[in-house]
Amino acid sequence: MVFSSAAFLFLFLPVTLILYFIRLFPSNQARETAKKNFVLLAMSLVFYAWGEPFYVLLMALSIVFNYFIGFDIEYHREKPKKMKCILVFGIAFNLISLGFFKYSGFVVDSINSFFSLDIQFTAPGLPVGISFYTFQILSYIVDVYRGTVAQKRLVPFAAYVTMFPQLIAGPIVQYGDIEKQLNERYISREKFAAGIIIFIKGMGKKVLFANTVGAFYTQISELEITSVSAATAWIGIICYTLQIYFDFSGYSDMATGLGKMLGFDFIQNFNFPYTAKSITDFWRRWHISLSNWFRDYVYIPLGGNRVGAVRHILNILVVWALTGMWHGAAWNFIAWGSLYGVLLIVEKYLLKNILPKIPSVFRWAGTMVVVMIGWVLFSKESFSEAVDYIKAMLCLSGNAFFDSSAMYYISTAGLSIVIMSLSALGYFAKMPRIKNYRFNVITTAVGYTLVFLLCVIYLISETYNPFLYFRF
Amino acid sequence: MEKENFNDELKDEILTDAEATELVVPEKSEETVAVEDEGQSDAVAEKIDETDAADKEAPVSEKKPKPKGRVIFTLFITFFCLLIGFLSVYGFVTPDREFSENESRLLAKMPEFTLNGVLDGTFMKSFETYLTDQFPFRDEAILLKSIMERALGKREENGAYIGKDGFLFEKQTAFDGERMKVIADSINRFAQGKEALNTVFVLVPNSSFVYSEKLPDYLETENQKEQIDEFYAMLCEAIVKTDAVTPLLEAKAAHQVFYKSDHHWTTRGAFAVFEKIMESFGEEIAEEEFEFHTVSNDFEGTLKSKSPAQNTADSVEVCFPKNSQGTYFAEFSGEGNKKESLFFKEKLREKNHYEVFLGSNVAKVSVSTVLEGDRKLLVIKDSFANCLIPMLTPYFSKIVVIDPRYMTEGIDGIMNEDAFTDVLFLYNANTFFSDSVLTDVLGRNLI
Numbered sequence: 001m002v003f004s005s006a007a008f009l010f011l012f013l014p015v016t017l018i019l020y021f022i023r024l025f026p027s028n029q030a031r032e033t034a035k036k037n038f039v040l041l042a043m044s045l046v047f048y049a050w051g052e053p054f055y056v057l058l059m060a061l062s063i064v065f066n067y068f069i070g071f072d073i074e075y076h077r078e079k080p081k082k083m084k085c086i087l088v089f090g091i092a093f094n095l096i097s098l099g100f101f102k103y104s105g106f107v108v109d110s111i112n113s114f115f116s117l118d119i120q121f122t123a124p125g126l127p128v129g130i131s132f133y134t135f136q137i138l139s140y141i142v143d144v145y146r147g148t149v150a151q152k153r154l155v156p157f158a159a160y161v162t163m164f165p166q167l168i169a170g171p172i173v174q175y176g177d178i179e180k181q182l183n184e185r186y187i188s189r190e191k192f193a194a195g196i197i198i199f200i201k202g203m204g205k206k207v208l209f210a211n212t213v214g215a216f217y218t219q220i221s222e223l224e225i226t227s228v229s230a231a232t233a234w235i236g237i238i239c240y241t242l243q244i245y246f247d248f249s250g251y252s253d254m255a256t257g258l259g260k261m262l263g264f265d266f267i268q269n270f271n272f273p274y275t276a277k278s279i280t281d282f283w284r285r286w287h288i289s290l291s292n293w294f295r296d297y298v299y300i301p302l303g304g305n306r307v308g309a310v311r312h313i314l315n316i317l318v319v320w321a322l323t324g325m326w327h328g329a330a331w332n333f334i335a336w337g338s339l340y341g342v343l344l345i346v347e348k349y350l351l352k353n354i355l356p357k358i359p360s361v362f363r364w365a366g367t368m369v370v371v372m373i374g375w376v377l378f379s380k381e382s383f384s385e386a387v388d389y390i391k392a393m394l395c396l397s398g399n400a401f402f403d404s405s406a407m408y409y410i411s412t413a414g415l416s417i418v419i420m421s422l423s424a425l426g427y428f429a430k431m432p433r434i435k436n437y438r439f440n441v442i443t444t445a446v447g448y449t450l451v452f453l454l455c456v457i458y459l460i461s462e463t464y465n466p467f468l469y470f471r472f
Numbered sequence: 473m474e475k476e477n478f479n480d481e482l483k484d485e486i487l488t489d490a491e492a493t494e495l496v497v498p499e500k501s502e503e504t505v506a507v508e509d510e511g512q513s514d515a516v517a518e519k520i521d522e523t524d525a526a527d528k529e530a531p532v533s534e535k536k537p538k539p540k541g542r543v544i545f546t547l548f549i550t551f552f553c554l555l556i557g558f559l560s561v562y563g564f565v566t567p568d569r570e571f572s573e574n575e576s577r578l579l580a581k582m583p584e585f586t587l588n589g590v591l592d593g594t595f596m597k598s599f600e601t602y603l604t605d606q607f608p609f610r611d612e613a614i615l616l617k618s619i620m621e622r623a624l625g626k627r628e629e630n631g632a633y634i635g636k637d638g639f640l641f642e643k644q645t646a647f648d649g650e651r652m653k654v655i656a657d658s659i660n661r662f663a664q665g666k667e668a669l670n671t672v673f674v675l676v677p678n679s680s681f682v683y684s685e686k687l688p689d690y691l692e693t694e695n696q697k698e699q700i701d702e703f704y705a706m707l708c709e710a711i712v713k714t715d716a717v718t719p720l721l722e723a724k725a726a727h728q729v730f731y732k733s734d735h736h737w738t739t740r741g742a743f744a745v746f747e748k749i750m751e752s753f754g755e756e757i758a759e760e761e762f763e764f765h766t767v768s769n770d771f772e773g774t775l776k777s778k779s780p781a782q783n784t785a786d787s788v789e790v791c792f793p794k795n796s797q798g799t800y801f802a803e804f805s806g807e808g809n810k811k812e813s814l815f816f817k818e819k820l821r822e823k824n825h826y827e828v829f830l831g832s833n834v835a836k837v838s839v840s841t842v843l844e845g846d847r848k849l850l851v852i853k854d855s856f857a858n859c860l861i862p863m864l865t866p867y868f869s870k871i872v873v874i875d876p877r878y879m880t881e882g883i884d885g886i887m888n889e890d891a892f893t894d895v896l897f898l899y900n901a902n903t904f905f906s907d908s909v910l911t912d913v914l915g916r917n918l919i
Contacts, residue, residue, distance in 0.1 A: 001596075006603040010560040017553075050596050193545040196552055212621075219628070408690035412627045438544070445548040449555070454620075456559070460607040461614040 001050045002168075003199075003254045004207050004459055012050075016043045016164075020262060033184060037159045040262065044162035048129070051168075055127035062097065063158045066090060066137045070144045070151065077147075087145045091138060098134045101127055106329035129168040131326055133161050135293055140175040142297055149176050156182040165258035169251045171269040171289035174296070178264055185263035193445075195260030200448045200455070202253025207455045209420050210246035213239045216413045221379075223405075225388045226397050231406035233392040237372050239413065240379050242420045245274065248287070267292070272426045274371070277363040278355060279343045282371060290326070294319050309349070316348075317341045327378070332386055336377040343370060562608050569606065573823045574614070574777040580605040611780075618781035627688040632778035639686040640775035640782055641679055642735040645905040647699040655904075656706035658911040659897065662883075663710050670894040672752045673707060674714045675700045676737065676745065676856055678902050679730035682720050696901050712752045719744040733784040734773020735902070736826050739764065739791045742860040749860075753894060755867055762863065764791050767817075771825040788825045790815060792862045799843075800865050805836040814839070814862045829858035835878035836886070837861070839871040849894045850886070852876065852910075857898040868894070876913040883913050 001008050019039045025031040049056040069090035076082045105123025112119055140157070143149040151157045160182060166173055220228070220236030228236075252269035259266045269289050276282035283291050302315045317338065324337015347355065355363065373390060380386040391397040422428060433440065572579050580602040589595030607613070618629060627634045633641040663671045680687060681696035697717045704713040720741055723729050729741030737745075743762070750757050768788040776782050792815075793799075801812045814837075819827040830837060833855055848870040851857060857873065864871055870890060874883070899907070 001600075005600060006563075006607055007596075007600045010556060010563065010603070014553075014556055014560055051593070053591050053593050053596070189542065189545045189549060193548050196549065212624075404690045404692050408627075408688070408692070411690055412625050412688070415625045441544045445544065445551075449551070452552075452555075457613040457616050460604050460610050461617045 001047055003251070003258070004203050004455065006460060007050075009456070009459075012043075012047065017261070019043065029184070034155070036263075037156050037182065040164075041155055041159040041162060044159070044164040044167060047164040048162060048167060052128050055125075055130075058097075058101075058127055059130075059133060059162065062094070062133075062137065063161050064154075065093065066141055066161075067151075067154050067157050069093075069141050070157070073141065073144050074150050083145060087141060090141045094134050094138055094141075098130060100124070101130055103325075103329045110331075132170050132172055133167065135172050135290075135326075136161055136175070139172075139293065139297060143174070143176055149179055151175075151179070151182075163259075163264070165255040165262070165264075166266060169248070169255070170287075171252050171255060171266050172293050173266055173289070174293070177267060181264050187263040191263070192261050195257045195262075197257070197444060197448050198260060199254050199257025200452045202250045202255075202257055203455045204451045205246040205250030205253060207250075207458045208451070209423070210243045210250055211458070212416055213246070213413070213420055214243040216409065216416075217243055217379075220409065225385075225392055227399060228392050229400040229403040229406050230393055230395040231402045232409060233389060235406060235409045235413065235417070237376055237379075237389075237393065238417060238421075241274070241372050241375050242417065242424060244375060244378070245270075245424055246420065272424070272429075274368065274424045275364070275426055276367050276371075277360050278347055278367055279340065279370060280347055282367055283340070283344070290323070294323055298322060313345050313349075316345050320344070330382070332377050332380060332383045335383060336374055339374060339377065559608065563603070563606065566606075566608060572605075572611075574611065574780065615780045618779055622779075622781050627691070630778040632775045633680065633688055633691065634779055634782065635683070635686040635688060637686055637732075638782070638784040639679070639683060639732045640779055640784065641683075641687060642775060642902055644678065644680055644693050644696070645902045647694065647702070647905050649702070652703050652905070653706055655907060655911055656703065658914045659711070660706075660708040662914045663895075664708060667710065669892065670712070670753065671710065671897070672712045672714055672749060672895070673704070673897045674716050674745065674749060674899070675703060675904055676716045676898070676900045677720065678735070678900055679737075681717075681901075682724060682730060682741075699905070700901060714745075714748050714752045716745045716748065719748050731771070731773050731775075731786045731826075733771065733776035733782065733786050734826060735775055735900075736773070736859070737856060737900075738786075739789045739859045742856070743791055743863065746860050746863050749896065749898075750867065753867070761794055761866075762791055763794050764789050767828060768820050768825045773824070773826065788820075788828060790828065790862070791859070793866045796862070796865060800839050800841040803838045803840075804831065804834050806834045814865075826855070826858070830861060830873075833858075833875055833878060835875055835880070837873040839865060839873070841865050841869055841871070843867070843869045845869050846891065846893065848872075848890050848892045849896060850874070850890075850892045851896045851898060852883075853896070853898040854900060854903045856900045856903075860898070876907075876909045879909075879913055882915070 001012060003009075016039070020036055020043075023032060024035050045056060045060070048059060052059075069086060072086050073083050073090075076086065101124055105121070108119055108121040108123070111117060140149070140151075140160070144151075151160075160173070160175060160178065163173075217236055217239035220232060220239065223232070225233075249270040256266050256269075267289055269287060271285040271288065273282055273286035276285055299315060299319045302318065303311060304315065305312050307315070320337045320341025321334055322337070323340070324334045327333045327337070358366075373393075376389050376393070377383075377386045380389060388397065392399055395401055568581060569579055570581075571577075580598060582602055583589065583595055583598035585595060589598075604610075621629065622634065628643075631643045633643065635641050659673070663669065677696040677700065680693050684693065687693065700717065707713060720729050720737075723740060723744035727740035727744075728738055729744065730737050743759075747757055766787050766789050769785065771786040771788045772784070773786065776784060798812060800814075801810060802814055803810050814830055816828055816831040819825065819831065839861070843866065847868050849864065849868040849872070851861065851864075851871060851873040853873060853875060854877070855875075861871065861873055872886060872890060872892075874886060876883075
């Protein structure tokens with residue numbers, strides 16, 4: 001089930017909220033929270049089973065297994081060696097499960113083409129959200145090992161893993177961040193109202209912005225690439241750049257908003273990534289929860305930057321190849337991730353003293369060009385398609401620089417692109433506001449109700465509605 | 473930051489309700505207020521996580537210790553819940569609609585609940601389709617979206633181009649040379665087997681070519697004349713290739729030869745090409761022998777359904793030979809329907825007025841005329857031919873019209889039934905370039 005669907009908005013959400021907020025134990029706060037966790041867990045399982053009626057069993061199995069792993073680690077607290085063994089076993093189990101469902105097809109294909117073999121293998125279907133929940137589980141058992149967290153009860157732990165707002169497309173919530181909230185959380189009208197607003201904002205980003213601009217990108221990517229003019233290719237990738245941002249950050253906003261309605265505070269996942277003035281800066285602003293995860297559970301355990309230069313460079317490359325792989329099981333994703341690894345090394349070692357001297361507008365422009373070329377790698381099915389597209393962008397495929405089709409896209413998509421770019425660059429957020437509290441609250445409420453109605457209008461008249469990030 | 477913020481909240485919660493309100497309201501609402509516009513996107517989250525909680529808390533709560541915001545929040549939450557509740561409940565209590573005229577399709581019904589359906593996920597998928605299809609105010613929503621998108625400059629909608637002067641255009645089908653060669657070969661084999669047969673082939677361009685000046689600015693489309701010529705070159709000598717492009721471009725000055733709201737040609741357009749077709753059959757025709765009558769002024773065709781915001785309606789004319797009353801009778805396949813006319817007046821009361829010609833598409837229509845002689849015509853066609861068939865009745869003693877898209881068996885049975893002297897292939901380019909059944913239907917004849 002996706003958030004921006006009639007089934008979620010008008011059936012699942014009302015039912016969940018009613019069950020969640022009915023007070024069964026008005027006098028007992030702890031039991032009330034336990035009941036809320038139970039409702040959250042039950043409805044999250046329904047939410048997941050709605051889209052994955054079979055793989056919900058896999059997720060349940062994984063939760064129970066890891067709950068006991070955590071328990072076992074805690075139990076052997078006094079025997080570090082034994083504890084480490086259990087942790088390694090737990091991590092291996094999770095990675096093998098993720099590897100089998102997500103990467104087995106890719107690995108077999110790669111072996112076949114590399115060694116010219118013909119191993120017959122039918123890859124299993126990818127369970128939705130497995131990359132997200134596996135990472136959350138890993139963070140939990142590692143943190144138990146580190147002694148920073150521990151959960152004795154199954155329901156709150158299961159509720160943490162399955163929590164429907166972030167189950168399918170993040171943000172990747174680390175157990176330590178919401179441990180307290182699982183046991184005791186703060187719910188107020190203001191928070192609930194803020195949750196609604198953030199949810200609507202996310203849905204607007206997804207339904208009104210991402211889908212619209214995505215339709216333009218689809219049109220352009222369906223053209224014969226060798227005859228596409230450079231200008232059209234750039235318009236196409238600008239559309240994709242906007243689409244993936246609004247799609248993914250819209251999803252994160254919807255998750256954050258729903259979380260707030262239920263009383264949870266998730267970490268901020270995006271912070272105007274397209275205003276970044278360097279690649280390092282970009283990754284501090286894009287999918288922050290994923291970067292944090294790799295930093296805490298891969299980069300720092302490998303030694304981070306407190307090692308020799310060669311080892312440091314190696315660490316960065318490993319982290320970024322893995323980041324690329326996390327996004328999808330294909331060579332172009334690995335190339336995409338590794339490209340960022342190399343660029344970050346270049347920034348850290350070669351451009352360290354040069355970058356600050358460049359005027360910031362050029363740094364921004366350079367960063368955006370790199371990011372957009374990265375999105376070409378990201379968006380195409382194969383490496384060769386991506387290369388063809390980049391050639392078209394650079395006028396290297398014998399194509400024209402500008403033609404009438406570019407003019408057509410400027411005249412039909414131009415206005416949408418300008419509005420969305422201003423939004424992505426934060427210009428609307430920076431607009432001066434009237435300093436009247438009541439006026440602001442009312443206009444916000446009215447404005448977002450309209451956005452909600454528009455979203456519903458778009459939803460029911462549109463069949464084109466897949467989330468880009470469902471692949472992961 | 474995150475944890476600090478959270479601790480603050482916990483602290484607040486321990487306080488009494490009123491105190492908590494005073495402390496929290498201004499702080500929290502300030503954040504809410506920050507979310508005013510689309511694209512403030514991360515501003516909210518940013519503020520919640522960083523600035524506000526830590527920096528502004530103290531001064532803000534001193535400045536605004538009033539709980540006035542609380543009423544607004546309660547109102548907003550109540551309104552939002554009522555809105556969602558209303559749409560949910562309203563959707564379930566209104567009776568389901570069966571058919572959507574705009575889309576010419578049956579709407580999804582409540583799927584049957586079966587264990588297997590749930591286990592393999594098909595139940596959930598059909599249920600979501602059902603909810604969306606039966607959503608209250610769906611047609612209005614589609615219209616509003618169409619208006620919005622147009623205002624933002626979009627010129628393509630559900631596969632239709634929004635042109636100038638009220639014209640809508642069907643998107644052109646790509647010309648795939650290799651596939652067309654396969655189709656051409658099957659037509660060639662069909663014609664070469666029967667030298668006595670007089671075979672005429674007409675491929676009609678679409679309005680996006682004939683009225684290309686009405687297309688949206690800067691939109692480039694394929695040159696259908698070149699594509700048609702390329703296909704004609706693949707056909708063998710024995711087949712007479714009739715040019716439909718020139719007569720349409722000529723007739724365009726005097727008449728509207730394509731509908732604005734529908735993908736078909738108008739009867740005037742068909743008549744212009746009809747003259748050329750009859751030339752190919754060796755007949756000279758005079759326009760004054762035919763009558764034109766306007767039967768509708770409010771035809772909203774298939775393209776208008778794709779772009780509901782388009783404010784366009786067309787007139788529909790019928791054309792038939794003078795004094796043709798009672799000169800033929802027609803038999804339609806399917807319902808075994810016999811009629812003394814090729815026109816279906818009752819269709820003018822329905823949505824698709826183009827169906828006044830030959831009704832809905834069927835596999836086969838046989839027309840027997842009062843004409844003596846053995847000239848018998850087989851028409852292999854798509855729906856473009858429907859408005860042209862009545863014009864053919866004075867020239868043949870029998871006309872059999874087949875639409876391969878609806879046929880369940882090969883053409884050989886039909887060829888054996890009658891001794892045909894003439895064959896007419898009549899297609900429009902978009903349908904023909906995407907055809908996937910003609911080879912099959914013709915091919916079975918050879919086996």
